[in-house]
Amino acid sequence: MGAALARAAQWTSAGAGRGTLEITPLNESLLNEIIRFVEGFSSRHPQEAAFVFREPLEWRTQLGCAAFGAGYQGDGTTVQSDAKSKDGQPLLLLTGSTIKVRSFDQLSYLLHIAMDKKLKEAQACLEANRDPIVNILGPGYGTIEGEDMSMLHLLDKVKKDDDPETEIKMKIFILLSQLDMQLLNSSLKHISQEVRLNPSAVNNEVNLLKHFSGKGEDTVLESLEYTSDYTFSNGCRAPPWRQMHGEICYLIIKPHDTDPLCVTCSTAGVYLNGGKLKEKDDIDYERKSDIYKDIVTFLREKSPKFVENMSKQEYNFFKETASEKYYQHMEAVDAEDSGQSQKPYDYTEKTIYEKTKSSSAKSKSADSKKLEPSLKWKNIVRCATYSDKVTKKDTEHGRRRSSASKKIKKKTTSISPEAASKCKTSEKDEEVSESSSETEEDEEQPERHQEGNIDLPSEYWQIQKLVKYLKGGNPTATVIALCSMKDFNLAQETCQLAIRDVGGLEVLINLLDTEEIKCQIGSLKILKEISQNSLIRHAIADLEGLQIMVKILESPDKDLKCLAAETIANVARFKRARRTIRQYGGIKRLVGLLEPIPVGSSALTPAQAKDFAIARSGALALWSCSKSTKNKEAILKAGGIPLLAKWLKCSHVNILTPVVGTLQECASEQSYRRAIRMEGMIEDLVKNLSSEHEELQMLCASAIFKCAEDKETRDLVRQHGGLQPLSVLLGNTENKQLLAAVTGAIWKCAISGENVSKLQEYKTLEALVGLLTDQPDEVLVNVVGALGECCQEQINRTIIRKCGGIPPLVKLLTGTDQALLVNVTKAVGACATEPENMMIIDRLDGVRLLWSLLKNPNPDVQASAAWAICPCIENAKDSGEMVRSFVGGLELIVNLLKSKNKEVLASVCAAITNIAKDEENLAVITDHGVVPLLSKLANTNNDKLRRHLAEAISHCCMWGSNRITFGETKAVAPLVRYLKSNDPSVHRATAQALYQLSEDPNNCITMHENGVVKLLLAMVGSTDETLQEAAAGCIANIRRLALATEKAKYG
């Protein structure tokens, strides 16, 4: 209890000797705790409670004599207890207002009768007896700062003489120290919750609120003013004699809905004071309300209108200078540490960024977020005057300096929103040059902050010390420090960030620039580990560590090269790092590391093992680097492909994995795909599909997935027997990544018909159908894609039906993933070409689902759905009725003719062709204005669209005056030109359309004027009977019209 009272309780500093306890929540809870302890004492420990104190506890009480009941004798001014100590002193003695108590029994009784004055009594007692233990047990047990030996003394005593009193003393002492512990714990909890304000935080808050106050309904406040314009040099506005009490400034706040509030901001928090005194120009400084942690919390409590308008403005807040979140993020920080109390800025920054993320496009936000740490680091580099070389050292002020630089950093970041946006644009420009296919693994983590000094782990200080030795040691000391640092758990984030925060990264990177191989190796060993953390990666790049590492790749020392490449492999997980590596010639050197060594399958000699490790690290680094398009080119130019091909022949998984990884990453480029085929790597890839390592299998499958875009490659996969291992791998449903890659490879391979029949042999289709349920989207996309390809063959469609694949497929139509929907619609469409399948689809209401996908915003999905609808209408029983049953469906599809996407247009035309086969539906779509919309599309050069458009026109001619309308909307002349196309299917469709249109005399005239006859005459000689017939019919119509005219003219 002594320690708690001495340290935790808040004593006023006013009285020199006799301080008083302030009335603060903390003290109150302390007192309550003590009261509870004392009250319960006599019942819980009756023996100890009877113990007579060495000295009475003496204080001035407010209790009157009347309060004491039985067991006490009183005569007006004095009261004494019946119970007496051995030497005859009463255990409780009240004379006037002074009370003396000698045992716990009496103490608890006293508190019991004090009733609601308990708190006051306890307070008075403790104020009068700063260290009650001395009174209770004697001066030997006083609370001593630091090591407390009294317990041991007591124990010795107990051992020496078996006086029962010492034993009781011992027990009391233990009980009291338990209480002490308890009190300290609870006050610690209190303190850690407490918020300390400081002048700049208040000032910022006020400025911010000013921003949003003023006249008008939607501001948060009417006004907010300081009472004094004068600011002292420490940032406070309170007069100096009040600053002593921790007060910072006074505010007059006028909310919309209450009277003006006069508020004191002190280091303890914000509270209401007594307001302005009428006559004088002064303030009643007395506290009148609870203490709040900041102005906003205070206002939230006081003004409902404030809360309401605040929530309205929330969005604006984020967009403008700072955020309201800022306040909620305010941390418990030590008032002394001004460097840290600036922290809220960072949070402000971050919330802004996070908001932009949600409001703007994702890529943009990624940029802005990425920018944040880099800015900071640049500042640090600029601010901190660390010497460039380790030889120039400044050990001592490391810590102080880093905190100073932190301060500067905070300041700069606080003004940064505009600057950030500026930089963002410049950064963006550069990134446009990178490819869109680029994969970005490094999602920026939000920067976490150390929560005040309390939480710093012991590792932090140890690491700080080691960094000091790194800076101030010769190579020998440096190596020792490096080795010791390596023993920390570098995979742990606290250690990683500790190294960064104490300025260790700068030193480690500077060490790389020295001639000392040992220091370089040691430093790289650490960097390699900690670069697993993305914040560290960014920091390394910002400190220009990559440039040095790239330089090290030329070193003759093999260990060094190897470590450098491995570190590069870790760091190069984000775009900027990859660019830096390329720009400093790193790709060439990394490719250089792949120099082939003669490796047999036998065990390696140590020297070979080293070369091997180098090649492996080089491949790892290339793998990381190959995620940027330009780096892929650079690898190609540096002659990487033949080297990769050589290593691919080797049988060691360690190196195969990064090699295949690089290849599969690069296979997104056409040039690589060709090279992979030419160098005969497909064979090796196929071979490694049967490896024992899933990662390698996955990478191989994924490489095949990407390469199999080309027909030759697909054939090669088949010829090298790759389809069988692929189908076997389908059985591994645990590893989803592997499954996604394998199904992808099967999908692409299935584009070739020969492969499909092979796959049939391996019963792949059945396996694929089994994968239609309970798989993640990445897998489903590929599975469905593969099924879609296989369904091009009639036999497979039957297989799918027999395996029960149609219901899950139709179910997938309700999904949301765009890529998946494209594939699913395609597969369903392919299945629908079979009337028996169609029955199932119809029963499951699949057509309605397809139709609703026409509303999907993605044009690929729209087109794919429209294509799928065609066979459905064709094969469904009573399709006309079915189509009519979709409310608004026909209007929807007609409106899709306004799309800009050629594929969508072609597919919709095809669907309209099928719809128009039903007369009633044709009438409906005519009413929805299909004719002018089709005519508008007529001027196109796309053969696919031409063909389907012509078919749609020919079918739409069947209704009413549509033929005439087509003529009026000038669709005829462009159609004639279609006959000049090279595509025979266009010819056929066009001839049919023209035949239909020629039923109208005006159209015949237009056609004739456009020279249709000559073109049609050529078509009549075609081997295609439909075309022949249509062309001939059209000519006949034109001729008939001519004859009729002549007859009319010449009679």
Add this chain to the structure above:
Amino acid sequence: MSRKRLQQLTESLLRSARKEVERLIKLFNTLAAESRERFAAAAGLDRNMFRNILHCTFGMMDDMIMDRVFRAFDKDNDSCISVVEWVEGLSVFLRGTLEEKIKYCFEVYDLNGDGYISRDEMFHMLKNSLLKQPSEEDPDEGIKDLVEITLKKMDYDHDGKLSFLDFEKAVREENLLLEAFGPCLPDIKKTVSVFFCFFFFFAFFFHGYL
């Protein structure tokens, strides 16, 4: 591989090793001759001559370490390095395996030769390894701390000093610790060039002679 080829291979290896040893001996003779010229009456290289070589050729700086290296070379403690000692010592220097090097380094660092590297010895060797800060109260504190760090890292049996076993285990785990208490082996980067020049020079010299 046939037995005959194996034999050929060993022979060629032996031959090249032999050549190397011959060269070292030639080198020794010249140096010893030079030493005799200056100090007379010495059957080999004396301390000063040897330290000179260490300094100029192998770039060693620390006097104490150089003395210890001399002691390590000078197996029979006669303050003079004989031709055998020279060849044996240099073979560790230039072609030594890790085991040989560990043994050698431990010998160098064990200043009083009692089989342990004690705290005091470490302190002595690391004395100059930290940049002195004038503002620090106890300038030795950093070094003491460094010694503690080293012990924590290398003293596996927790007896407060490094035995050979401790040292060997620590080095095997982390090769960087081989020269934990100061450079006592030729620095590869620096010496590769210097030593080859040295060799070349003498080779040339002798060929001219003979």
